[in-house]
Amino acid sequence: MSKKVRKAGITGVGSYVPKNILTNHDLEEMVETSDEWIKSRTGIEERRIADDDETTSDLAYKAARKALSNAELAAEDLDLILVATMTPDMPFPATACLLQDRLAAKQAAAFDLQAACSGFAYGLSVASQFIASRAYNNVLVVGAETISKILNWEDRNTCILFGDGAGAAVVQSLDSGGILANVLGADGSDSEVLKMPAGGSQKPASLTTVENNLHYMEMDGNSVFKFAVRIVDKVALEVLKKADLTPEDVDFFIPHQANIRIIEAAVKRLNLNEEEVFINLDKYGNTSAASIPIALDEALQAGRISMGDKVLTVGFGAGLTWGANIIEWSY
Numbered sequence: 001m002s003k004k005v006r007k008a009g010i011t012g013v014g015s016y017v018p019k020n021i022l023t024n025h026d027l028e029e030m031v032e033t034s035d036e037w038i039k040s041r042t043g044i045e046e047r048r049i050a051d052d053d054e055t056t057s058d059l060a061y062k063a064a065r066k067a068l069s070n071a072e073l074a075a076e077d078l079d080l081i082l083v084a085t086m087t088p089d090m091p092f093p094a095t096a097c098l099l100q101d102r103l104a105a106k107q108a109a110a111f112d113l114q115a116a117c118s119g120f121a122y123g124l125s126v127a128s129q130f131i132a133s134r135a136y137n138n139v140l141v142v143g144a145e146t147i148s149k150i151l152n153w154e155d156r157n158t159c160i161l162f163g164d165g166a167g168a169a170v171v172q173s174l175d176s177g178g179i180l181a182n183v184l185g186a187d188g189s190d191s192e193v194l195k196m197p198a199g200g201s202q203k204p205a206s207l208t209t210v211e212n213n214l215h216y217m218e219m220d221g222n223s224v225f226k227f228a229v230r231i232v233d234k235v236a237l238e239v240l241k242k243a244d245l246t247p248e249d250v251d252f253f254i255p256h257q258a259n260i261r262i263i264e265a266a267v268k269r270l271n272l273n274e275e276e277v278f279i280n281l282d283k284y285g286n287t288s289a290a291s292i293p294i295a296l297d298e299a300l301q302a303g304r305i306s307m308g309d310k311v312l313t314v315g316f317g318a319g320l321t322w323g324a325n326i327i328e329w330s331y
């Protein structure tokens with residue numbers, strides 16, 4: 001067998017969002033906020049919320065099934081399942097293992113990847129290394145979240161921003177095109193600005209942690225905002241350079257769907273046209289690791305990506321983490 005590095009690419013995409021819609025007007029009844037404030041500061045109009053008994057692996061399963069069918073790949077032929085999530089069904093076992101069982105993907109190794117909102121960008125990069133090295137042929141990368149379950153619904157700084165959903169991509173080897181370059185990064189010195197303080201070894205769950213709301217997400221929105229505005233175009237330029245490309249070569253840009261103002265700042269700095277940028281945060285809010293694959297699926301369904309297009313994705317989030325992929329679309 002040749003030891004030559006192989007090209008890896010996406011050969012099937014699928015997504016799923018829960019049916020329950022929570023609008024900005026609904027939130028006006030829950031916290032001191034307004035539709036006008038949320039729309040003007042974030043671009044979000046509504047988001048999807050999982051049922052009480054609906055788990056991250058439930059959403060992941062539905063997205064994964066669609067991606068596999070799209071790729072015309074049987075689950076039993078998967079070599080690896082990778083679930084990017086910060087809202088796993090439980091701390092362990094990995095949500096990827098629960099998904100592996102639901103899919104009956106008996107040959108597949110399975111693990112979760114925790115890079116918060118950058119999870120899908122990290123996942124695509126990890127998958128492409130396994131394909132390039134010939135360790136595996138068929139990898140399923142899923143970004144799935146039920147953020148609604150870790151939100152403090154009395155905290156208007158966070159509860160207006162997020163939503164639930166899942167997106168999945170099958171990554172396989174290709175003769176040409178595919179994932180041209182990846183860039184990943186992290187800065188743990190800013191880990192304080194976005195976190196869920198309790199439930200780990202630092203603050204194991206207890207009556208006190210629950211009484212103090214430490215099992216919910218906490219965020220210093222301003223600091224995350226400043227970081228995001230700084231990082232998106234920087235990492236975009238970095239990944240393009242790695243692939244010997246410039247922003248003019250980008251046909252389609254899928255940014256992490258966190259805040260319209262963050263996206264607009266990046267688009268301006270990269271000098272991209274508005275029609276080259278995909279935005280669906282108005283409908284779903286920030287779905288963390290699921291945001292890029294959901295957007296990718298919707299962009300494909302809408303016929304906005306064609307064969308040969310250079311598709312740029314950039315994610316950023318807690319950690320702090322960031323990641324970007326440049327993909328030459330090939331299916």
Ligand code: UT7
Nearest residue numbers: 032033034037041117156157160221222224225258259317
């Ligand atoms: O995937 C990464 C996850 N995180 C993010 O992407 C978050 C990034 N950060 C952001 O998107 C923005 O910082 C926010 C949308 C969270 C906040 O927007 P902002 O323009 O930075 O607002 P701010 O925090 O500076 O607050 C402005 C005002 C404050 O009132 P005062 O002090 O000016 O009187 C806030 O108390 O808006 C108030 N405010 C709200 N008002 C109505 C904060 N949250 C709300 C709210 N509704 N939900």
